Amino acid sequence: MVMKNLRKRLNTSVDELDSTRLQKGYGAEGVCRIGQAPLREPIVLAGEVKETRVVPRADIPSLEVTIGDGTGRAIVVFTGRRKLPGLKLGGGLRVEGVGRLERNRLMLLNPSYTLT
Secondary structure, three states: OHHHHHHHHHOOOHHHHHHHHHHHHOOOOOOOOHHHOOOOOEEEEEEEEEEEEEEEEOOEEEEEEEEEOOOOEEEEEEEOOOOOOOOOOOOEEEEEEEEEEEOOEEEEEOOEEEEO
8 A cells, every 4th residue: 555655656757746735734714716616707717826926017017926725826916016925835825806807818817815
């Protein structure tokens, strides 16, 4: 049994292992999976912070945070902000807002958030 599990883990790619870890960690009740999130409806997403960057939108700095939960990635945009206190790469973020598709990416604009 132990050898079977070890063999399975050794033959699994790092991406698959990471995806499984994220799905277990962010699959709480009441949280929508990013890969299955409906558009133009209020949703709750949770995931690990994968990337942050400051991007000008209409000459106003906006913080773009990419989160992933193992089923997909979403871009969370906070307009007029350059940083969020306590936010760090690899940390958890739970957001509530309305999702939309922009350039084939799920995006939430100025959602309410909780650091996890």
